[in-house]
Amino acid sequence: MNKLEIHGLSKVFQSQMGPVTALENIHFDVKEGEFISIVGTSGCGKSTLLNIISGLESHTTGEILLDQIPVQGPGSDRAVVFQSDATFPWLTVYENIEYGLKVKKIDPKQRKQIVEELLSLLELDKFSSAYPKELSGGMRKRIDIGRAYAVQPEILLMDEPFGALDIVTREMMQDELLRIWSERKKTVIFITHDLEEAMYLSDRIILLSPRPGRIKEVIPIDFPRPRSGQLRESQEFYQLRNQLRHIMGQ
Numbered sequence: 304m305n306k307l308e309i310h311g312l313s314k315v316f317q318s319q320m321g322p323v324t325a326l327e328n329i330h331f332d333v334k335e336g337e338f339i340s341i342v343g344t345s346g347c348g349k350s351t352l353l354n355i356i357s358g359l360e361s362h363t364t365g366e367i368l369l370d371q372i373p374v375q376g377p378g379s380d381r382a383v384v385f386q387s388d389a390t391f392p393w394l395t396v397y398e399n400i401e402y403g404l405k406v407k408k409i410d411p412k413q414r415k416q417i418v419e420e421l422l423s424l425l426e427l428d429k430f431s432s433a434y435p436k437e438l439s440g441g442m443r444k445r446i447d448i449g450r451a452y453a454v455q456p457e458i459l460l461m462d463e464p465f466g467a468l469d470i471v472t473r474e475m476m477q478d479e480l481l482r483i484w485s486e487r488k489k490t491v492i493f494i495t496h497d498l499e500e501a502m503y504l505s506d507r508i509i510l511l512s513p514r515p516g517r518i519k520e521v522i523p524i525d526f527p528r529p530r531s532g533q534l535r536e537s538q539e540f541y542q543l544r545n546q547l548r549h550i551m552g553q
């Protein structure tokens with residue numbers, strides 16, 4: 304069943320230099336539980352597309368359906384994880400993950416259960432009373448993921464979430480994300496300009512062309528799951544990366 308459907312979507316910004324067409328005629332479906340990456344060069348409209356799906360940005364033409372219902376603004380059925388650190392520095396790890404549940408007025412007993420389960424899933428249980436500044440960048444990213452999961456969204460939207468991390472931490476976080484995703488399957492839309500990251504994580508990659516962003520190609524990624532670091536070094540991975548680089552460069 305389709306979780307998300309996008310039909311004929313376009314976005315034109317009115318800027319001081321005149322109209323800027325960021326996205327043109329975008330069409331795609333996302334199945335329940337699917338992991339989709341949107342990849343393209345800088346400025347091709349990836350963040351704009353994600354912001355439109357999240358409801359933070361309006362679209363100019365077309366339609367977005369979430370569970371067959373048109374998206375008309377932000378909602379708790381979608382949670383976003385950005386590249387920048389979104390943790391609240393004045394709250395502990397526990398309180399950060401609990402925050403969205405308090406806003407949603409979830410009762411304290413249920414809140415405690417959800418937060419404790421997530422702390423354990425994210426392997427942050429030993430750090431529940433620490434403050435974000437006492438933790439590494441990778442651990443803070445895990446808090447962000449925990450906050451997004453806590454509110455039990457239908458779709459997780461991730462905008463270059465690991466873009467600010469060094470390569471070793473970044474690959475560790477990709478493994479972490481896949482582990483969490485395999486335990487609690489959510490539909491994920493993941494933005495990145497890193498082809499290898501997209502190939503490692505996704506069920507399908509949507510390649511956008513440079514501005515205006517149009518769908519250049521949709522590539523199914525059939526590497527078996529669970530995936531591990533060995534995949535990144537395999538011949539098949541290397542060949543697909545070269546093939547995709549070639550398509551992107553065309």
Ligand SMILES: Nc1ncnc2c1ncn2[C@@H]1O[C@H](COP(=O)(O)OP(=O)(O)OP(=O)(O)O)[C@@H](O)[C@H]1O
Pocket residue numbers: 316317318323324325343344345346347348349350351352496514
């Ligand atoms: N508020 C705005 N007003 C005018 N133009 C905008 C606005 N926001 C984005 N754009 C333009 O729309 C295009 C797409 O921007 P967007 O940030 O979505 O690209 P991106 O693929 O996410 O880029 P990057 O990978 O560098 O983050 C760019 O040309 C950008 O200049």
